[in-house]
Amino acid sequence: MLYDVLIIGAGVIGCAIARELSKYSVKIGVVEKEPDVSFGTSSRNSAVLHSGINYLPGTGRAELDVKGNAMMDELCASLKVPLKRIGKLTVALKEEDLPGLYKQKNQGEANGTPGMELMDNDKMRTIQPGIEGILGLWTPTSAIISSFGLTIALAENAKANGVDFHLNSEVTAIEKGEDALTVVTSDGKRYSSRVVINSAGLHCDEVSAMAGFVGAKIWSCRGEYYVLDKRLNGSLKTLIYPVPGPNDPGLGIHLTPTVDGNILIGPSAAYITDPKESREDYRATHEIMEDLKREGLRLLPDLSASDFIRNFSGNRPKQTPPEKGGNADFTIEDVSEKVAPGKKIGFIHLLGMESPGLTSSPAIALKVKGMVEKHVALSPRTDFIAERPGFTGTFSELPLEQRMDLIRTEPEYGEIFCRCEQITKKEIRDAIENPMSVRTMSSIKYRARAMMGRCQGGFCVPRIVRMLRDEYGFNPEDYFVRKDAPMFAGRVRESARGGVSK
Amino acid sequence: MSEYDVVIVGGGPAGLAAAIAAKTSGCDDVLLIERDRILGGILNQCIHDGFGLHRFNEALSGPEYAARFIDQLRSLSIPTMQSSIVLDLSTKDGKPSLLVSRLGELVKISAKSVVLSMGCRERPRGALAIPGHRPSGVYTAGAAQNLINLENIMPGKRAVILGSGDIGLIMARRMTLEGAKVESVFEVLPWSSGLPRNIQQCLVDYDIPLYLSTTVVDIVGMKRLEGVKVAEVDKDRKQIPGTERFVPCDTLLLSVGLIPENELARGAGIAMSPITGGPLVDDTCMTSAPGVFSCGNALHVHDLVDWVSEEAERAGRSAAVYAGGKKTGSEKKTVQVxxxxxxxxxxxxxxxxxxxxxxxxxxxxxxxxxxxxxxxxxxxxxxxxxxxxxxxxxxxxxxxxxxxxxxxxxxxxxxxxxxxx
CATH class of the missing domain: 2.60.40 (Immunoglobulin-like)
Known part of the structure; x- marks a missing residue:
């Protein structure tokens, strides 16, 4: 297979690049080691769009964040991705926090963050009743979004526009030819391409090394979260962040409402320093779980134990080593000359795409498009499909009359599969029959939101299992949560279903 | 909008008994709504025996116990809506109404009185805050019971059970009978949370060890479960240093408590007990919302189905009386318990x-x-x-x-x- 552009890694940035380039008449492929898109950092974060106040003026992070943020309304509207512009208050609790707060405001001004406003406590309380703090910085363009929803939508739309996705395809080698790079994957397949874009997230240094680029180094820095029950939906009107310290590797532990009505507590920041530990080790640790609980109770005193419904972790691909901390700027470089000097080959890598990678993703895609253009002519297509079908959000959030109408045409919208989140059989079916043709339980979860509610799948999992068996011919060994994570050991008795065996 | 005198929400043991009692105490217009395809609720997956010892003086299996009530329900011609789920309960102006969703329709139903008998659900892993990975192979005991008994699916081959609640004990025996190796049952409390007869019949008889004051402190396995770390705890449930050990297993079953299912009651603003997780009721099973009654495991978690049926009959009778326009209690006084x-x-x-x-x-x-x-x-x-x-x-x-x-x-x-x- 010869591509014009091959993208390694189907996170939000890889998918945004694929979708952007699919507007042009070029042959595009994406290789991804996981069975689905958005299985790494892109689905494991606070799902916040940042306004741009946190970044040093003149950096790529500052520029791409503000630009990306401004592109999101239109993008999310065409792709039917939930987005809520709830704004953010960065709050100084004491005098010592003020210099940090002013620094953020100055950065915001330099970076072009729109609509900033300093607020005293009374004014802050008109936004978030009862909030403590002496001075707050209000940034109205801060927003919450479905991060996996965006990644999946970008991928589906890219695929609808002709992009090939090769999932379960881990890159094992990159070979140099005269006018193309050949990417070899774990299943033995070979994909040649004139331009290769490395957006491999936690593994982008390893991928660049395979292409012969020396000197990239990524550290995985884990952030743990707690998910709170929807009972608290509405108690948080906006995003509330503390003023970050100068060497914090993240933005500090805070509460984040999600577009689905839950609240996240987190993230912590702990580098994975043990070389034996995987960069994708998403464990929850006792100490940090305790910290997050304590912090949650401090911020929301009426929380009860049953409100903590789940924890998860996400790992940041950082270029700054543990002893240094803080953040480095994004590295988005065309390193073709270092990888294949004098040849007609393009190699672009994206290193250290931590926060605000999600916010910046559409702007990064534009920037990368500019780099690709130096290698491949990009002529716009007239048949580009910009819209994704369907409606934004979940069926249960639609007005009653609209739901009744939809049930008349699609009866399965009446059949509830997930009691906690009121997900219908039609939504499960759409998730099972997704355009990416992925059928892991996690894929169904990210698309339909089933298993994410307070019973954590107790009600819907048996129903989904039965549906996959009865309507999609699944055998017990066909069910996977993720790659290499089988759900079941087999049948209880082979003869129990008329001697069927496999 | 259809109208009924008494609407029962949930067709498990509580709802069945409530519907029958409402009808036999004189209410002709009873509707039972069940979210599953079949009536009987959780009893359908309880294929072990021991149900009905008090009520029928017989050791019935779950489906047999349910069948006695389903047969009676049918002979009384009580209508049912199955595969139908109540999304919302409203008690505006003292008049209960329900929003019901099912294949092909979303309908409003009003009632003179409503019995909430939705049962309970299992406490999931998230609520336990066990550190570690998120591998496949971690199930609630009830989910494993459903898979094995109703779906012919074996969740795993080598199991550890956390929590000595009755379902966990029953599943220790069930997994063993189906060829899995059950390593141990661990219970954080210094005593078992299950019935003594289940300890004997499900663990002792099968040489499955039960470790009290011991709990799972880490879940290991980035893909499928590889094992759990367990440790002993002191009387404040704090881990005792030096007692940690690794138990290899591919399956962890959780039997760590049941939570009454009360989204509808909460949504309707009904006063709830923070201890039981169910509504606060009087001796007629009426909640703080006039005409709305609660019974069975939705009210408080029972250990024996016999008492669920008895309580639900009281709720069903009261709902019929209320729907008939009569007072369910005396007017004389209210005694707090x-x-x-x-x-x-x-x-x-x-x-x-x-x-x-x-x-x-x-x-x-x-x-x-x-x-x-x-x-x-x-x-x-x-x-x-x-x-x-x-x-x-x-x-x-x-x-x-x-x-x-x-x-x-x-x-x-x-x-x-x-x-x-």
Missing amino acids: RPGAGVRYVMPDHLVGDDAILAFRVLVPARNGKVQLVSRGVDGEKVIKEETHARLHPAEMIRIRVLPSEVSALGAGDVLEVRVP
Whole structure:
């Protein structure tokens, strides 16, 4: 297979690049080691769009964040991705926090963050009743979004526009030819391409090394979260962040409402320093779980134990080593000359795409498009499909009359599969029959939101299992949560279903 | 909008008994709504025996127990809506109405009275806050029971069970009978949370060890579960250093508590008990919303289905009386019922009638323990009844009948307290 552009890694940035380039008449492929898109950092974060106040003026992070943020309304509207512009208050609790707060405001001004406003406590309380703090910085363009929803939508739309996705395809080698790079994957397949874009997230240094680029180094820095029950939906009107310290590797532990009505507590920041530990080790640790609980109770005193419904972790691909901390700027470089000097080959890598990678993703895609253009002519297509079908959000959030109408045409919208989140059989079916043709339980979860509610799948999992068996011919060994994570050991008795065996 | 006199939400053991009782006590217009395809609720997956010992003096399997009620329901021609789920309960202007969703329609149903009998759900892993990975192979015991007994799917081959609740014990035996190796059952408390007969019949008889004051402190495996780390805990449930050990397994079953299912009650603004997780009810099972009744595991988690049926019959009768326009209790007085020393909760929250069964759970196990029923009023405290129980155990619900003479001796505003002195 010869591509014009091959993208390694189907996170939000890889998918945004694929979708952007699919507007042009070029042959595009994406290789991804996981069975689905958005299985790494892109689905494991606070799902916040940042306004741009946190970044040093003149950096790529500052520029791409503000630009990306401004592109999101239109993008999310065409792709039917939930987005809520709830704004953010960065709050100084004491005098010592003020210099940090002013620094953020100055950065915001330099970076072009729109609509900033300093607020005293009374004014802050008109936004978030009862909030403590002496001075707050209000940034109205801060927003919450479905991060996996965006990644999946970008991928589906890219695929609808002709992009090939090769999932379960881990890159094992990159070979140099005269006018193309050949990417070899774990299943033995070979994909040649004139331009290769490395957006491999936690593994982008390893991928660049395979292409012969020396000197990239990524550290995985884990952030743990707690998910709170929807009972608290509405108690948080906006995003509330503390003023970050100068060497914090993240933005500090805070509460984040999600577009689905839950609240996240987190993230912590702990580098994975043990070389034996995987960069994708998403464990929850006792100490940090305790910290997050304590912090949650401090911020929301009426929380009860049953409100903590789940924890998860996400790992940041950082270029700054543990002893240094803080953040480095994004590295988005065309390193073709270092990888294949004098040849007609393009190699672009994206290193250290931590926060605000999600916010910046559409702007990064534009920037990368500019780099690709130096290698491949990009002529716009007239048949580009910009819209994704369907409606934004979940069926249960639609007005009653609209739901009744939809049930008349699609009866399965009446059949509830997930009691906690009121997900219908039609939504499960759409998730099972997704355009990416992925059928892991996690894929169904990210698309339909089933298993994410307070019973954590107790009600819907048996129903989904039965549906996959009865309507999609699944055998017990066909069910996977993720790659290499089988759900079941087999049948209880082979003869129990008329001697069927496999 | 369709209208009924009595609508029962949930067709498990509680809903079935409530529907039958409503109909047999004179209400002709009863509807039962069940979210599953078939009636019987969780009993359908309980293929072991031991149901009905008190009620029928027989050891029935779950489906057999359910069948007795389903047959009666059918012979009484009580209509049912199956594969139908109630999304919302509203009690605006004192008139209950329900929003029901099913294949092809979303309908509103109004009722003169409603019985909430949705049962309970299992506490998931998230609520336990166990550190570690998120591999496949971690199931609640009830989910594993559903897979094995109804879907012919074996969740794993080498299991550890956390929590000694009855479903966990039943599943230890079930997994063993189906060829899996059950390594151990771990219980964080210094006593088992299951019935003694289940400890004997499900663990001892199969040489499955039960470790008390021991819990899972880490889940290991980035893909499929590879094992769990367990450790002993002290009386404050704090891990004892040096007691940690690794137990290899591919399956972890959680049997760590049941949570009454009350999204509908909460959504309708019904007053809830923080202890039981169910609504606060009087002895007719009426909640704080007039005409809305609650019973079975949605009200409080029972250990025996026999008492679920009995309680649900009371709720069904009361719902029929209410729908008929009559008062469900006496107008004379309301007596508050409170848990005293050594008692976790008492059901009901208050009495409006002359005759009641108080159901309660103790906090710690005891042999030959005394239980006192105490009245507290303006005249001070009076022990009105004292019983000695050979065995008091948190896993077993205890019931005391309060006689009309005892109730009539109470003054208005008196508090009735159950305590274990």
